Amino acid sequence: MVLVFEAAFVQAPEHRPKPVVSEVGGIPVIDLAPIHHLDGSLESALPPELEDLVTQVELACREWGFFQVINHGVQPGVVERAWAAARGFFALPPEERSRVRRDEANPLGYYEAENTKNVRDWKEVFDMVIYEPASIPSLAADGKDADEPIQLRNQWPQSPPGFREALEEYAKATEVLAFKLLELIALTLNLPAKRLNGFFKNQTTFMRLNHYPPCPSPDLALGVGRHKDAGALTILAQDDVGGLDVKSQSDGEWVRVKPIPNSFIINVGDVVQVWSNDKYESAEHRVSVNTTKERFSIPFFFNPAHYVMVKPLEELLDENNIARYEEFNWGEFFMARSNSNFKKLDGENIQIYHFKKSK
C-alpha cells in the first residue's frame, strides 16, 4: 500500500466532508451535438441550434462555473484506452511507478505526496504535458524570481504496454474538444469565436491521471482538498464511482457531480475568470473518498503559453465594467501554484485574488 493514513492527511474540522452530499439539482448537462454540424469552425452568423447552445453554456458558466457535456465528439474507444492505461499504471508495483517519480527538477511523472492548501491529498497522480518540450519559467530558490524558461519533458514508464500511445491519442482528441469549448466561451462573451485561440499557441496544457485508493478515514481526509483550477478550462473524465464535489455559487453548499457514462465535466478556471472580469467564476471543488472503492479520474488542464499576460479582455471593459485585476504572467502563476502542491509551504499559496485591484 502506497498511502498510509497519518496526521498530514487530516483536514481542519470545517473542511471535512459531511457523510451525504446532495446530488439533486446539480450542474447542468449540455448536449454538444450542434457543434459538430459546423465543420469545426464557429463563425459569425450562428444557426439557431448553436445560438441555443451558446445560451446554455453562458448560463452554466454564470451559475456554476461547471457543466457536463455529452455528444462531445471524443470517441468512446479513445477514452476506454486511456482508462485502461491509468488502471494498468497504478496497478504496477510501487518501485516501478517510482522510476518515473516527479522531483524538484522535473514536475512531470508519478507523485503520491501532493498537498492542496498545505494538507496532503489521498491520491496518487501521473502528470504529462501534451506538447513537448513545454517551456515553463523556472523559479529561483526563494520561489519568486523567474529567470530563463526551462524545457519540460514527459517521463514515460516502460509498462503497461501502449501507455504512452493511449494517452497521446486521448490528449489529441481532447484538445480538439478544448478548442471548441474555448470558441463557445468566446461566443458567450460576445466575442469572435477565435478571439482566445492565440493564447494557446505554445500552450502549457497538461494532463493528469488521478488514482484515489480506498481510504480508511474518508470523514477526515479528502482525495483533493478544496481548490480552484488555475488554468483556462478543465475537461475531466471520471469513472462511475463518484466523489467530485462542487461548491454551489448560489448557496455555498457542496454538490456531488453525478457520473454520466460517456460524458465529460467541464469547468472554467482562474484564467477565464480574469479574462471575463468576473462574469464567470472559477468554482471551488474537492474530491471525497470512500472506504471501499478506488476511483480514477483524468483531468485535461487547458492552459495558455507561459508568456501570456493574463488580464481582463479589453473589449469587455467600459466605464461600467472596469478591470478588476492587475495583469499577471501565466507561467509564473502556474509554477507558483504547482510548487505549493509539491511541497508543504509555510504561507498561503498564490491565488488570483492577490491580483485583484482595490476598489
Ligand SMILES: O=C(O)CCC(=O)C(=O)O
Ligand atoms: O478527480 C476529480 O474528480 C477532480 C480532480 C481535480 O479537481 C483536479 O485534479 O484538479
Ligand SMILES: [Fe+2]
Ligand atoms: Fe481541480
